[in-house]
Each structure stands twice: as structure tokens, then as C-alpha cells.
Amino acid sequence: MNDVIERIRKFRNDRDWSQFHTPENLAKAINIEAAELLEHFLWDNNYNKEEVCDELADVLVYCIHMADALDVNIEDVINKKMNKNEKKYPVEKAKGNSKKYTEL
Numbered sequence: 001m002n003d004v005i006e007r008i009r010k011f012r013n014d015r016d017w018s019q020f021h022t023p024e025n026l027a028k029a030i031n032i033e034a035a036e037l038l039e040h041f042l043w044d045n046n047y048n049k050e051e052v053c054d055e056l057a058d059v060l061v062y063c064i065h066m067a068d069a070l071d072v073n074i075e076d077v078i079n080k081k082m083n084k085n086e087k088k089y090p091v092e093k094a095k096g097n098s099k100k101y102t103e104l
Contacts, residue, residue, distance in 0.1 A: 005074075008064050026066040033058040 012018060037055035040047045067074045088101035097104065 005064055008061055012065065021065050021069050023066065023069050026062055026069055029062045030059060030066065033062055
């Protein structure tokens with residue numbers, strides 16, 4: 001994974017795009033790309049997997065750029081969030097249940 005992240009950073013840096021990667025701009029880009037991902041499921045569940053994967057990759061790339069812009073370690077923020085989720089959604093209450101933690 002580190003090689004992929006470094007490739008993404010190199011692509012950005014070679015083009016001097018960091019100057020445009022403010023947290024605000026990146027949040028907008030993530031949202032736009034997520035909407036493009038969602039568009040593939042509009043009206044039905046028939047989708048082109050390759051196109052969906054392209055949009056998913058766009059979302060993930062912008063998330064990596066956001067982590068860089070915020071100067072946070074991706075593994076650290078994910079593990080912190082997972083710790084919170086494990087407390088909010090204990091297996092004994094949440095297993096097989098789609099309710100929000102406030103309803104468990």
C-alpha cells in the first residue's frame with residue numbers, strides 16, 4: 001500500500017497540484033467523486049464494474065490527498081475510528097442489525 005500512496009503523491013507533486021489541495025477543495029472533490037460513484041446505481045442495480053472501480057479509485061485517491069493535506073497518518077485515523085465504532089457497535093448488540101448505535 002505504501003508504494004501506491006507514494007505513486008499518488010508523486011503524480012500530484014510532479015504536476016505541482018499540492019497548491020490546490022486545501023482541505024476544503026479536497027472535501028469537495030471527495031464529495032463530487034462519491035456522487036459520480038453513486039450515479040452508477042441510479043435507477044437500478046445494473047452497473048459496469050470497471051466504471052464503478054474507476055470512481056471508487058477516484059474517491060480513495062482524494063481521501064489519500066486529504067490525509068496528506070491534514071498531515072494525518074491514514075492507519076492512525078482509521079484505527080482511532082474503528083476503536084470508536086467497536087465501542088458504539090458491540091458485537092452482542094449490533095450483530096446482524098442495521099440500526100444506528102443510538103437505537104441499539
